[in-house]
Amino acid sequence: MSTTRREFLTVAAAGGIGVTLGAPVFLRRAAAAEPIKVGLPSALSGSNAQYGTQAKRACELFGKEINAKGGVLGRPFQFIYEDTGGDPATAVRKAQKLVEKDDVKFLTGTVLSSEALAVSAKCPEWKVILMSTINGAGQLTTTAWHRYFFRVNTSGPMGARAVSLYLAESPMKRFFALGSDYAWGRDSVGSFDKQITAAKKDVVGKDYPPVGTKDFASYIAKIRQSRAEACYMALPGQDATIFFKQASQFGLTREVKLVTEILELENLKAVGEAMTGTIGSSRYPFTVDTPKNRDFVKRFHAMHGIYPDMFDGETYEGLEWLAQTIQKAGTADDVEKVIEAWEDSTYEGLEGPFFMRKCDHQAVQPGFVVEAAKDPKYPHLIPKILATYPGDKVTPKCRTEDFA
Numbered sequence: 001m002s003t004t005r006r007e008f009l010t011v012a013a014a015g016g017i018g019v020t021l022g023a024p025v026f027l028r029r030a031a032a033a034e035p036i037k038v039g040l041p042s043a044l045s046g047s048n049a050q051y052g053t054q055a056k057r058a059c060e061l062f063g064k065e066i067n068a069k070g071g072v073l074g075r076p077f078q079f080i081y082e083d084t085g086g087d088p089a090t091a092v093r094k095a096q097k098l099v100e101k102d103d104v105k106f107l108t109g110t111v112l113s114s115e116a117l118a119v120s121a122k123c124p125e126w127k128v129i130l131m132s133t134i135n136g137a138g139q140l141t142t143t144a145w146h147r148y149f150f151r152v153n154t155s156g157p158m159g160a161r162a163v164s165l166y167l168a169e170s171p172m173k174r175f176f177a178l179g180s181d182y183a184w185g186r187d188s189v190g191s192f193d194k195q196i197t198a199a200k201k202d203v204v205g206k207d208y209p210p211v212g213t214k215d216f217a218s219y220i221a222k223i224r225q226s227r228a229e230a231c232y233m234a235l236p237g238q239d240a241t242i243f244f245k246q247a248s249q250f251g252l253t254r255e256v257k258l259v260t261e262i263l264e265l266e267n268l269k270a271v272g273e274a275m276t277g278t279i280g281s282s283r284y285p286f287t288v289d290t291p292k293n294r295d296f297v298k299r300f301h302a303m304h305g306i307y308p309d310m311f312d313g314e315t316y317e318g319l320e321w322l323a324q325t326i327q328k329a330g331t332a333d334d335v336e337k338v339i340e341a342w343e344d345s346t347y348e349g350l351e352g353p354f355f356m357r358k359c360d361h362q363a364v365q366p367g368f369v370v371e372a373a374k375d376p377k378y379p380h381l382i383p384k385i386l387a388t389y390p391g392d393k394v395t396p397k398c399r400t401e402d403f404a
Contacts, residue, residue: 039104040107046085047239055133056081057300057308058314072327073326084111108130108319110134116137124147159367160192165389175203178243184234189232220247224256240264261281263280313351325338344358368385369389
């Protein structure tokens with residue numbers, strides 16, 4: 001078989017991984033064309049499907065854009081979705097299928113922290129990376145951490161930290177804390193309790209409704225009876241939407257300020273004006289005013305016809321950082337080299353600078369406190385930014401949930 005000069009230059013420029021220039025041209029072409037597979041064992045149905053949907057939307061935009069540019073190292077990105085329904089055991093089974101049958105080296109899109117903890121525990125055995133762009137439980141980068149796990153997103157303790165810093169300056173003194181009865185909800189409430197009491201405030205009650213609660217009447221009664229001035233919440237997806245609606249119907253919002261660990265666009269659209277004035281942290285507010293984010297919001301809206309929610313933004317950032325890391329490592333096949341390239345690396349995110357700590361693979365990034373507000377430019381309430389905190393102020397010490 002003869003090789004023309006043009007064929008040689010084309011294949012060499014494509015940068016195929018793990019293939020030497022001395023290999024036959026058809027092998028080099030095959031290597032260059034082999035997709036970089038990313039598996040998403042994600043909740044695409046059930047009460048938390050809004051999060052899986054956000055991850056999928058981000059993948060669709062990123063995939064379209066990166067592949068139009070020729071991919072990374074001459075290889076296109078391919079995304080493979082598996083619906084977990086928000087169940088940890090199903091998440092592990094679907095993730096194992098992605099690894100063993102589909103041969104993915106990178107997993108992302110796990111929705112509930114309980115799912116992420118279950119899948120993450122298997123990654124050292126599978127020798128694949130799990131990149132969190134959604135999961136908040138502190139354990140993922142503390143007691144359950146290992147080198148195959150990376151968290152690009154703001155964690156629950158980081159969100160609680162931003163809210164606590166903001167409320168420390170508030171005249172409110174008495175707080176009730178309500179968190180869903182699973183890893184993220186309990187972890188977030190525990191972190192808020194610790195931080196707000198350090199600010200000389202009182203937590204006058206705590207409760208943990210099961211995931212999927214439809215009737216919050218008894219919890220609303222407890223909050224009212226506690227005489228709290230504000231209620232801090234860590235409720236996911238439809239649970240949060242139902243609580244906000246019932247809190248308004250029962251008149252709780254006239255007596256108690258609602259504060260949430262994550263103020264989501266999806267909830268603002270579903271609940272409407274009843275959420276006006278609610279404050280909380282935001283892991284990614286689409287209203288952040290950076291040139292990179294303004295451009296991203298335009299492109300996202302052009303593709304999907306809506307404005308990006310928190311995990312649309314964070315998943316896009318994670319994918320862009322992963323692609324940058326693969327380019328730096330010079331391979332998508334050698335996971336160990338990708339890990340080494342990602343550790344202590346920097347990335348210019350939509351909200352500002354990110355830094356991936358080697359010690360626990362938690363991304364240091366800015367923290368935001370926002371308020372649900374009306375803006376005539378938008379058809380729904382938006383997250384109006386009230387305060388921005390630098391990454392070193394809202395990121396815990398390495399492998400802990402303690403702050404400097």
